[in-house]
Amino acid sequence: MSPMNEEHNNLLLKPNRAVGIVGYGAYVPQYRLPAAEVARIWTNGQAALPVKEKSVPGLDEDVATMSIEAARNAMKRAQISPEQLRAIWVGSESHPYAVKPTSTIVAEAIGAAPHIQAGDWEFACKAGTEAMVAAVAFVGSGMADYAMAIGMDTAQGRPGDALEYTAGAGGAAFIFGPAQFSLAIVEYTYSYVTDTPDFFRRQYQKYPEHAQRFTGDPAYFKHITHAAQTLMEASETKPSDYRYAVFHQPNLKFPQKVAAQLGFTREQIAPGLLVGEIGNTYAGAAIIGLTAILDIAEPGDRILVVSFGSGAGSDAFSIVVTEAIRERRNLAPKTKDYIARRVPIDYAQYVRQRGKLTMK
């Protein structure tokens, strides 16, 4: 190993005992707002559309209810009892309460309370993967046998803003446990973080602010590229060592461009690239792509996952699928089942469902 690699190798996060994913579950609400509807209202239909359509939560859905369904799907695949879980962590930028954890609602609903860690995580679109790295460590240290991390959002976009075309709803839950019971093993993770104010929402504000093109090069591309390249250099792997890759997907263009720059092919990213059909699910975006990949992956396949959260940072994971995937993936609905459950709505219905009408 060269000195460069040795130095980088120390940057990899690797648990003391081997850890993997024992269960996973996705959730996407059934409503879809075509991007053409947003363009119809705000640009006379003249805008370039960043996605085909985005998912929209129903009137009775929020990050708590969506997390509960993803968590139940993950539990079905994990085949463990709720009391075996020692942590439930929910990452989101649309927690239903400003003060009061979402995670306790999820824990209570799936029967995992009260002997459990619970907490809500916040790091824009990488809140979910931040919780996943912590869950790997929680199990990897031996403090717990099973820990659940969720990334879920009902993303906000100002009416007429570029983000309104893409700000979707959905996400995924992952249960981490000992490698020998896993359907995919987490080889190592690496995180890359700087203070970059590309996108933020201040206290009491309904909609986030973003710095237009600044969200590209110094934010999305820089962090994802550094995270992916450092992980690959330190682990002496190259893009061809991965069967699949999934990157944070705020629109169709960014993940395809960063994948090509890093040397990944369209075939490697196609199964996890869901943004065109469900929009940007923020804290759920990279990891719901991972669920779609796990739904089709074969034992031995290696998967690279790289999230991006504004503010800004990226978490990279190298994951290898095991034999257990074959039977476990059929124990809960697949991600494509949720994507196929599609009820298109118009802009008026969207405005009602997202609470953009002032009633008093």
Added chain:
Amino acid sequence: MEVPRHWRLRKQRYGLVGEACPHCESKLFPPRDVCPECGKDAREPYQFSGRGEVYSFTTVYEPPTGFEEYAPYTVALVKLEEGPMVTAQLTDVNSKDVKIGMPVEMVTRKIRTDGDERGMIIYGYKFRPVLQKS
């Protein structure tokens, strides 16, 4: 504000947790500690599967206080596969597509908020058409 009442009911409301009678094996929902079938003590918590079918239904256009923002919505009597009948809202379904005998599954959703936007969010069971699996 009725926080204590909602807190007391959270297990049955979030997860459809009832009771099983250790004497005659009846399943009880809601939990009531006395078996309606044999009259004996029944305090064993029981997690219902959430699967059932629509026994009857109606659509509410004039909702009671607290439910205005969701109207119109469909309320059904759902016969659970373990036996009990529960009253619950249906969700993710157009009222004109609801049929007697339609298979449904439990999901946990927002029921309403307690008072205005400052009040607690009340979550609980609803039923939706069974998700089509590939």
